[in-house]
Amino acid sequence: MEFSSDLEKIKVLMEDCEYDEAEKILKVLFKKDPNNVEVLDYLGELYLNIGNFKGAKKMLEKSISLKPDSNPDKYMDYSQLLDSPIKRVEAYQKAIQLYNNNLDQNKNDINKSKEIKESISSALSSIASLYMTTDLCDDPNAEKICEDSISKALNICPNSIEALLQFSNLRILRKRDNEAKQAMYKILEKIKNIDNNDKNIEEQEIPERDILINLSQNFAEMKLFKEACYIINIILKKDDEDIECYYLLAVYEDNYRNFFSAMEA
Secondary structure, X not given: OHHHHHHHHHHHHHHOOOHHHXXXXXXXXXXXXXXXXXXXXXXXXXXXXXXXXXXXXXXHHHHHHHOOOXXXXXXXXXXXXXXXXXXXXXXXXHHHHHHXXXXXXXXXXXXXXXXXXXXXXXXXXHHHHHHHHOHHHHOOOHHHHHHHHHHHHHHHOOOOHHHHHHHHHHHHHOOOHHHHHHHHXXXXXXXXXXXXXXXXXXXXXXXXXXXXXXXXXXXXXXXXXXXXXXXXXXXXXXXXXXXXXXXXXXXXXXXXXXXXXXXXX
């Protein structure tokens, strides 16, 4: 009972980004039972979040060796620590397999099923991204794999920001700009709905920075600089010391002919 209570406490601390406190409890639990996969998975996630990639990889590899068919989330984390694109794809595929198993077991739980579907969609979107942005693009089946992965991702989660973004990336590569724009504006509408709610910026479920940067660059590629500026300003609301974003904002504002704003940025 005490162990379950500790894990619940760790879960809350991790969600609140209280990593120092979570690590203290996890180290105690790890010392008591260094082969407990739940502790190993939490440590792997924690170390990944704080940038201790060597520690994260060590914990997740140990967890995978002990229980390879438990917790698909650990494969999502592990994939981010691998250098080989094909190994990353394999990790995502394993995650998808385990998520599908969990989906069957939780088909009567609407909220849990929705959460699992979002995770599957995210993994499929990540596979598509790898086939567009790494050496895997030289694979003769790369385009088909991208199309299939994105199609599956949108089928299981039609409003997934990650899936819509990868769809727009692929359509831009194929010079199918109108289709790309439709997906980009769907994302923008979702982001505006989040941005316009009454929550503090820190409490809002804003997409990750990399997603927003990618989206802003896609709008700029389409010469839609007003939209590109809006997206970058959302990042700057959260971190007003992001130098890369000020640079991008300056470029976008300059192209939008807002020269004073460009100079300020």
